[in-house]
Amino acid sequence: MGPSMNPGMMSGGMYNMQQMQQGQQQLPPTMPHQMAARPPVENNNKVNSVKVPVQPAKPTEWKDISEYENIYDWVYIVVAVILVEVIVLFLVRYFPEFFGKYVNVWYNRFKLSAVMSDIFIILVGFAISRYIYSEWIYPNHDWSALYFTATTVGIQLIHDLLFYVGIIRPLPTGENAMIDVMKDYANECGAKILAADSLMVIGTSVFAMLLKGSSPHVVASLAILSTYMIPYILEKKNTYSTIS
Numbered sequence: 001m002g003p004s005m006n007p008g009m010m011s012g013g014m015y016n017m018q019q020m021q022q023g024q025q026q027l028p029p030t031m032p033h034q035m036a037a038r039p040p041v042e043n044n045n046k047v048n049s050v051k052v053p054v055q056p057a058k059p060t061e062w063k064d065i066s067e068y069e070n071i072y073d074w075v076y077i078v079v080a081v082i083l084v085e086v087i088v089l090f091l092v093r094y095f096p097e098f099f100g101k102y103v104n105v106w107y108n109r110f111k112l113s114a115v116m117s118d119i120f121i122i123l124v125g126f127a128i129s130r131y132i133y134s135e136w137i138y139p140n141h142d143w144s145a146l147y148f149t150a151t152t153v154g155i156q157l158i159h160d161l162l163f164y165v166g167i168i169r170p171l172p173t174g175e176n177a178m179i180d181v182m183k184d185y186a187n188e189c190g191a192k193i194l195a196a197d198s199l200m201v202i203g204t205s206v207f208a209m210l211l212k213g214s215s216p217h218v219v220a221s222l223a224i225l226s227t228y229m230i231p232y233i234l235e236k237k238n239t240y241s242t243i244s
Contacts, residue, residue, distance in 0.1 A: 027063040029061040063143035063212035065205075066138060070128040073212065080207035081122050084200050085115060086226045086233065090240040093236040104240035110178060111234055117178070125156040156201045160194055172228055 064074045092099045092107065107114050141147055168186060171179050175206060189219035211219050 061213055064143040065212060066143060066148045068127070068131040068132055071075050072209070073130075076208040076211040076219065077123065077126055077204065078119075079211055079219055079226075081119050081200075081204045082226045082230075083207050083222060084122075084203040085118055086205070086229055088118070088200060089115070089230065089233045090236045094232055094236055096238040096240050100185075100188055101240050101243065102181060104238065105243055106181050106185060107234060108241065108244040109181065113178075115230060115234065118200075119158070122156070122200060123151055124199045125159060125201060126160050126204070129155045145205075145209060149202055152205055153198050153201050156197055157194055160183070160197055 065076060067073065078231070089107070092103055096104050098243050110117070129148070132155070133148050133151050137151060139149060164186060168179055173180055173183065189196075
């Protein structure tokens with residue numbers, strides 16, 4: 001005969017099963033936010049609309065200075081144009097025979113006003129080129145140091161030609177002392193002025209991009225040192241120092 005079942009054990013087991021069933025019935029229904037989130041199902045048939053480049057973009061030492069809404073880039077551009085002005089001033093004052101008479105007369109007569117004029121005309125060109133590049137060139141070509149510099153040079157050349165045709169040539173002699181010297185300078189150097197201004201723009205663009213990748217201490221030090229040097233180079237005596 002098989003083992004006999006204890007009636008008490010049987011009744012106890014039945015009681016426990018009834019308690020479990022009652023407990024399950026009393027549990028509140030599970031709310032949607034209490035359910036475990038299911039993992040997303042990948043749809044292999046869905047094509048990603050954004051193309052991922054096969055290779056990541058190569059880092060470049062030529063930092064982007066084209067965004068006109070980035071006010072902080074003006075720090076690098078201003079310091080860069082001061083550096084270029086110091087170099088130009090040094091060459092003009094120490095090699096007067098090569099650069100000619102009237103560019104030296106320009107600095108002899110107007111001194112710091114001439115320096116300010118040189119600096120701010122380049123800054124105006126950069127202001128225009130940054131806007132044009134951000135709005136019309138960047139959306140199609142992204143950042144390109146070559147395209148941005150070429151754009152700025154183009155703006156500078158257009159300005160020089162319009163300024164000569166619209167102001168320098170038609171303004172009578174004696175109306176403005178600066179314009180009078182510019183007339184003589186244009187007659188002496190001609191198209192060489194366009195090449196010189198283009199080199200100044202290129203130098204400013206290159207220096208600004210490099211300065212943006214430098215430490216703030218280097219940028220500040222170069223700004224202070226170059227500004228400090230301008231009055232001393234400006235007063236350098238040469239063949240044309242007595243002509244004003």
